[in-house]
Amino acid sequence: MEVIIQPTREAAAHLVARIIARELRANPHLVLGLATGKTMECVYRELVRLRQEQGLDFSLCSTFNLDEYVGLFPSDPNSYRHYMEHQLFRQVNIDPRNTHLPNGMAEDLDAECRRYEATIQRFGGIDLQLLGIGKAGHIGFNEPLSALRSRTRVKALTPTTLEQNAPFFGGEDKMPRRAITMGVGTIIEARRCLLLATGDSKAAVLAQAVEGPITSMVSASALQLHARCTVVVDEAAAGRLAGKDYYRWIFANEPEWEEYR
Numbered sequence: 001m002e003v004i005i006q007p008t009r010e011a012a013a014h015l016v017a018r019i020i021a022r023e024l025r026a027n028p029h030l031v032l033g034l035a036t037g038k039t040m041e042c043v044y045r046e047l048v049r050l051r052q053e054q055g056l057d058f059s060l061c062s063t064f065n066l067d068e069y070v071g072l073f074p075s076d077p078n079s080y081r082h083y084m085e086h087q088l089f090r091q092v093n094i095d096p097r098n099t100h101l102p103n104g105m106a107e108d109l110d111a112e113c114r115r116y117e118a119t120i121q122r123f124g125g126i127d128l129q130l131l132g133i134g135k136a137g138h139i140g141f142n143e144p145l146s147a148l149r150s151r152t153r154v155k156a157l158t159p160t161t162l163e164q165n166a167p168f169f170g171g172e173d174k175m176p177r178r179a180i181t182m183g184v185g186t187i188i189e190a191r192r193c194l195l196l197a198t199g200d201s202k203a204a205v206l207a208q209a210v211e212g213p214i215t216s217m218v219s220a221s222a223l224q225l226h227a228r229c230t231v232v233v234d235e236a237a238a239g240r241l242a243g244k245d246y247y248r249w250i251f252a253n254e255p256e257w258e259e260y261r
Ligand code: GLP
Pocket: 035, 036, 037, 038, 039, 040, 066, 067, 131, 132, 133, 134, 135, 138, 139, 140, 141, 161
């Protein structure tokens, strides 16, 4: 794992957008795994700017989102499909046919999960997976106790997650209780993982994920098993990391990061 600490939320998100842009320029057919949530909005804004101002080309790339709520129509303002359409897809030159999210309205949800895994395989697997982290330590909706080898499946949301996301729905009672999510095993098969965490509300869980033991209680800790995982944080989210000075030293000295310093 590499941990990069940036002074602000914006600087962290911009660095993530630059890493994505660089991968996309190097491989226009990139298979990009995407994430939702407040943290990512700044990343998508920056990618839209790079499209508008530098002509960053999305026309050949394909995307797979981590998760989707069960029981919401794609047009529902709280669905992750709706989020993606507004934050990114409609503002860049991506081919809508190449954008994939699980269908939370599928009649047979288990079959939908198998279909989603098979589609990822058919596209040759995910090259770069963007990730946020939930307050319960989840990546995607892999809530505590998610098996480290789990695949795409339906998960019940925990009270912490319901509480965290309820404001978007106008209350917990209006919120779906389940979601389809890529499994931890699906996620760590991506060739590269890129996790962004900002704000002090993520500091404790981020320290557990990066420096704590690998445990299904904090599904993000499974990223310690990944051969190429970059974690980008702002100062606030880095607040509880014990190895901060060491991470800063690596970022300042590692030639790979020269163009990002
Ligand atoms: C949801 C998503 C996660 C995301 C998390 C954090 O639970 N399923 O993929 O990482 O929210 O969201 P935020 O960025 O709003 O803190």
